[in-house]
Amino acid sequence: MFRSKRSTLVKRLWKSRILQNETSSTTETPEELELKSVAQSMLKRLKEKQLDVLVHSVESKGGETTECVLLPKGDIRLGRRNVAPQIMCCQLWRWPTLAQGAELKRLPCCVSANDPAYVCCNPYHWSLLLKTESPKPNLAWPAIQVPSTDRPPEMGESTETGMTPTSRRDLYTDGTNSCRGPQWCSIAYWELKQRVGRLLPVFDPAINIFQVLPHGDGMCLECLQQETDMESVKRTREKIGFGLILSKEEDGVWVYNHSHFPIFVNSPTLDIPNSRTLTVQKVLPSYSIKIFDYKQAQWIEDIRDPQFLDGPYDPSSIRISFAKGWGHNYSRMFITSCPCWIEVLLNVNR
Structure with a gap:
């Protein structure tokens, strides 16, 4: 029964992945089969509760607040390249064309930023970072006093x-x-x-x-x-x-x-x-x-x-x-x- 539920959760996650080409045939290519094997191997590291959290996050498309899904830090081998686990999860369920070196921004709901051994792989705990050309001063930053009183302004x-x-x-x-x-x-x-x-x-x-x-x-x-x-x-x-x-x-x-x-x-x-x-x-x-x-x-x-x-x-x-x-x-x-x-x-x- 335990294996059956795990298997069902993994199948739901694989079915929910976002394809680069939505019109592709139902026949899986060698690349997709390799990706499926690596993804399932990665998902086996997760406990059933973590798989359940990941399913809720993916199927609600971030509409539900979910916990962090932690995997050990360290790249995953995919063919001839290495992929960071959080990048791979974002590629599977959010941005298929996301580059390995892409700069991501954690969302406030992610509380695992300071974890020394694990990284959060919940794809809806991450966002793409938009950088702007903001004006920069040519002198040292002056100090700023940010209000710290416990009583808000009247x-x-x-x-x-x-x-x-x-x-x-x-x-x-x-x-x-x-x-x-x-x-x-x-x-x-x-x-x-x-x-x-x-x-x-x-x-x-x-x-x-x-x-x-x-x-x-x-x-x-x-x-x-x-x-x-x-x-x-x-x-x-x-x-x-x-x-x-x-x-x-x-x-x-x-x-x-x-x-x-x-x-x-x-x-x-x-x-x-x-x-x-x-x-x-x-x-x-x-x-x-x-x-x-x-x-x-x-x-x-x-x-x-x-x-x-x-x-x-x-x-x-x-x-x-x-x-x-x-x-x-x-x-x-x-x-x-x-x-x-x-x-x-x-x-x-x-």
Whole structure:
């Protein structure tokens, strides 16, 4: 019975693999047979519970929060080449053309980063890393004071409402926040020019922001939305899906595109300093990008020239649009023309 269940789990995993050519015949090529043999040998190292976790992760396509699946560190021999186990798992169940030397980014749900002997091979604990050409200073980084108080600021502000304050008392009523860490940001959800719902204070290091996510917790946009006659908003809502993951890490704030459509990001640390050029970064599905660098933000603030500010400006505000871009490269010039978007108000220098 034990072997039967293991065999069933392995068969389900092999059946769930993503082929490079979806139209290929059902007859397995010698290369596929070799890959199957190596993959099954790799899966034999896993306990039944780990196989079950891997099956749930793969079949839900990351829609369910699952544990790490650990394999010993060290490359796996595949033909004439060696493949890292996490790379091989990502090739099997996420990105068939992923190169061996590809740089991956761990997601916040992966807790095995410091394990000296094992590496996580859950393919949905990894993302593709999107690197940007961010402006770099020509001088030493100044120190930045990140708020460390256990009591969050009394007011949250939105640049899109002309810096209109919103009282903290209105943000939550369940009384469960006293055990959490300090509030590091607030999130506002917008549809075109209309803010929908209240500001959400964020205390945990990472938060899911989604339309529909099986067994997920975080900021569910569907719960905030009301009936609308605007077709562009309706269509965009349908594209949000699993949404995104926002996380505060040691080197800054990161976003992971968890949906099946692009998201678009504008941040003070992605823009060119002292320029009226608005940089909107397109982030494809499965990619992670650092959208705010604390040290770089301090440098930009130190050299900022007020003559380049044409209106309300918040050096700690990030805007993320779902499915639709804006700016000089798109038909929409302003973020308020995007059907569905969020504003992330960081608690830096507030």
